[in-house]
Amino acid sequence: MSLLExxxxxxxxxxxxxxxxxxxxxFVAVDGVSLAVAPDEIVGLVGxxxxxxxxxxxxxxxxxxxxxxxxLLDGVPLGPVGRRTTAQQRAAQMVFQDPRxxxxxxxxxTAIINEAWRTHPESAPPGDRTAAxxxxxxxxxxxxxxxxxxxxxxxxxxxxxxxxxxxxxVRPRLLVCDEAVSALDVSVQAQILRLLVDLRERHHxxxxxxxxxxxxxxxxADRIAVMRRGVVVEEGRTTDVLGAPRHEYTRxxxxxxxxxxxxxxxxxxxx
Amino acid sequence: xxxxxxxxxGAASPVPADATTGDPLLEVDGLVVDLPVxxxxxxxxxxxxxxxxxxTTVGLIGxxxxxxxxxxxxxxxxxxNGAETGGELHWQGEDLLRASPARRRRLRGHEIxxxxxxxxxxxxxxxxxxxxxxxxxxxxxxPRADVRLRVLELLERAGIPEPAARMRSYPHEFSGxxxxxxMIALAxxxxxxxxxxxxxTTALDVTVQARILRLLRSIQQDQGLAMLLVSHDLRVxxxxxxxxxxxxxxxxxxxxxxxxxxxxxxxxxxxxLVESVPAVRTRTALAHPLPGTPATPANRPPGCxxxxxxxxAQDQCRTEEPEPRPVAPGRWAACHFAEELLQx
Numbered sequence: 319m320s321l322l323e324x325x326x327x328x329x330x331x332x333x334x335x336x337x338x339x340x341x342x343x344x345f346v347a348v349d350g351v352s353l354a355v356a357p358d359e360i361v362g363l364v365g366x367x368x369x370x371x372x373x374x375x376x377x378x379x380x381x382x383x384x385x386x387x388x389x390l391l392d393g394v395p396l397g398p399v400g401r402r403t404t405a406q407q408r409a410a411q412m413v414f415q416d417p418r419x420x421x422x423x424x425x426x427x428t429a430i431i432n433e434a435w436r437t438h439p440e441s442a443p444p445g446d447r448t449a450a451x452x453x454x455x456x457x458x459x460x461x462x463x464x465x466x467x468x469x470x471x472x473x474x475x476x477x478x479x480x481x482x483x484x485x486x487x488v489r490p491r492l493l494v495c496d497e498a499v500s501a502l503d504v505s506v507q508a509q510i511l512r513l514l515v516d517l518r519e520r521h522h523x524x525x526x527x528x529x530x531x532x533x534x535x536x537x538x539a540d541r542i543a544v545m546r547r548g549v550v551v552e553e554g555r556t557t558d559v560l561g562a563p564r565h566e567y568t569r570x571x572x573x574x575x576x577x578x579x580x581x582x583x584x585x586x587x588x589x
Numbered sequence: 590x591x592x593x594x595x596x597x598x599g600a601a602s603p604v605p606a607d608a609t610t611g612d613p614l615l616e617v618d619g620l621v622v623d624l625p626v627x628x629x630x631x632x633x634x635x636x637x638x639x640x641x642x643x644x645t646t647v648g649l650i651g652x653x654x655x656x657x658x659x660x661x662x663x664x665x666x667x668x669x670n671g672a673e674t675g676g677e678l679h680w681q682g683e684d685l686l687r688a689s690p691a692r693r694r695r696l697r698g699h700e701i702x703x704x705x706x707x708x709x710x711x712x713x714x715x716x717x718x719x720x721x722x723x724x725x726x727x728x729x730x731x732p733r734a735d736v737r738l739r740v741l742e743l744l745e746r747a748g749i750p751e752p753a754a755r756m757r758s759y760p761h762e763f764s765g766x767x768x769x770x771x772m773i774a775l776a777x778x779x780x781x782x783x784x785x786x787x788x789x790t791t792a793l794d795v796t797v798q799a800r801i802l803r804l805l806r807s808i809q810q811d812q813g814l815a816m817l818l819v820s821h822d823l824r825v826x827x828x829x830x831x832x833x834x835x836x837x838x839x840x841x842x843x844x845x846x847x848x849x850x851x852x853x854x855x856x857x858x859x860x861x862l863v864e865s866v867p868a869v870r871t872r873t874a875l876a877h878p879l880p881g882t883p884a885t886p887a888n889r890p891p892g893c894x895x896x897x898x899x900x901x902a903q904d905q906c907r908t909e910e911p912e913p914r915p916v917a918p919g920r921w922a923a924c925h926f927a928e929e930l931l932q933x
Binding site: 366367473474475476503504505506507508509511512515530531532533534536537538560561570571572573574575576577578 | 652653794795796798799802821822823824825827828851861862863864865866867868869870871872873875878879880882883898
């Protein structure tokens with residue numbers, strides 16, 4: 319059975335006319351999206367800006383209210399975040415794009431992790447917190463000495479490791495990574511991708527990995543869903559979708575994607 | 590539609606090597622930039638040397654803190670207040686570091702034009718696109734009667750559809766891709782000899798990025814422009830640059846023809862960069878990620894700045910800083926073991 323299921327999800331936002339204060343038609347960001355993530359599985363969600371990928375992610379963790387459709391965890395429908403049981407809240411954790419703005423710059427790493435444990439006391443380790451903190455940091459490839467540093471003293475890659483540690487602290491079953499490596503230097507990006515793959519093995523984590531970068535998704539996802547204008551246009555095993563795309567839009571994304579091994583950028587998909 | 594791809598042999602030939610030879614337009618020789626910080630200064634650009642021949646695109650690549658943007662800012666003369674420069678910077682033989690501010694202003698936008706990552710910040714939100722392009726033409730002394738025609742020509746050259754209608758639009762009415770095209774039209778208005786593009790496609794979606802890169806290439810080729818392309822993305826540089834300069838912690842790690850450098854790097858950092866680029870059609874990039882984070886000029890390790898992350902580092906690398914030296918025809922590298930790397 320799927321760990322996470324998204325059924326015919328629709329999300330729209332009110333669009334107000336600033337001049338006349340009248341309400342015009344709603345903007346439909348997600349228009350009937352269905353997805354499933356099995357335990358231990360990494361599903362890539364790709365698409366260009368405005369395709370609705372982030373709105374799907376926010377609906378999964380309960381940050382936006384769907385107009386219709388459902389988000390199910392172990393087959394149980396989830397409400398908005400305030401109506402979720404603590405176990406449901408812990409189960410799906412999000413990692414954001416910009417680690418510098420998703421961590422409070424003045425808080426130490428210790429304080430950031432302790433806050434997660436305070437929010438979900440049942441996930442807090444019994445006994446020696448310090449030892450547990452060090453194990454957690456070690457798990458994401460950080461030295462124990464990082465614990466007393468403030469977030470603004472860390473590099474981008476270290477911050478993203480702390481964000482991942484904060485998500486792992488409450489022992490989730492699903493990580494929703496929204497462009498989690500997009501803001502990182504390319505040499506650091508490879509490390510974080512490697513880390514996510516290792517964590518999946520070690521903790522039997524499932525992941526919904528959202529990215530605009532087909533190359534990055536190919537390195538990590540078992541299956542991939544391609545979104546355009548609020549709908550999933552193609553979905554399947556990563557090797558199938560990127561090796562033999564069936565939808566024209568997927569093909570145009572692949573044609574536009576740059577490879578180091580491409581000899582000729584000329585042409586491609588008309589102007 | 591024909592598409593040619595070579596098998597992934599590390600990297601492959603990006604651009605036809607039609608670079609003309611001759612006296613370089615721009616010569617950067619031992620360029621140094623010191624920025625003031627609390628209680629001293631930091632050398633963010635350290636003895637950087639390369640040149641840009643006419644009608645050639647040079648890609649300046651590096652990660653955060655590599656000094657690539659400061660190098661470009663020094664070329665255009667837009668360094669932050671209090672920055673100290675050293676070394677040599679020659680534009681068609683003219684000493685730019687010692688040129689008057691008035692002379693540098695005249696160069697900017699005319700002989701050397703620029704486009705930036707965020708066109709919305711660079712365009713004037715209160716003026717139509719046509720007016721902004723026209724202003725540059727009027728300032729360059731073009732007769733009023735010609736201006737409108739030339740504006741239409743430039744917008745069309747930049748690939749803006751229906752230029753006659755679009756010239757009356759404001760920047761906020763344009764999509765990201767169109768704004769970057771407007772920026773390109775604006776840059777071309779001064780008939781520059783060198784176009785400096787700092788992360789021109791970083792904020793764009795992939796399909797739009799591909800079109801803008803294609804446009805930059807065709808403009809560069811048709812008009813025989815020289816271009817300095819600053820990017821963190823090796824794929825972008827591989828697509829448009831004839832020559833590449835790889836920077837690390839404020840210094841040049843390696844430079845040479847793009848095809849040769851990417852196919853057979855002479856510096857372990859370049860090799861690691863090439864290996865870190867996630868391939869779209871294969872699964873490759875996770876095998877051996879480089880450890881650590883990029884060194885910054887403020888925290889430069891002794892010896893070779895790359896040694897703490899380098900798989901080939903020896904004792905010598907920890908104490909002795911390698912100078913860039915010729916390692917093959919047209920190629921320079923700052924690594925004690927460059928020759929051995931090239932022979933692998």
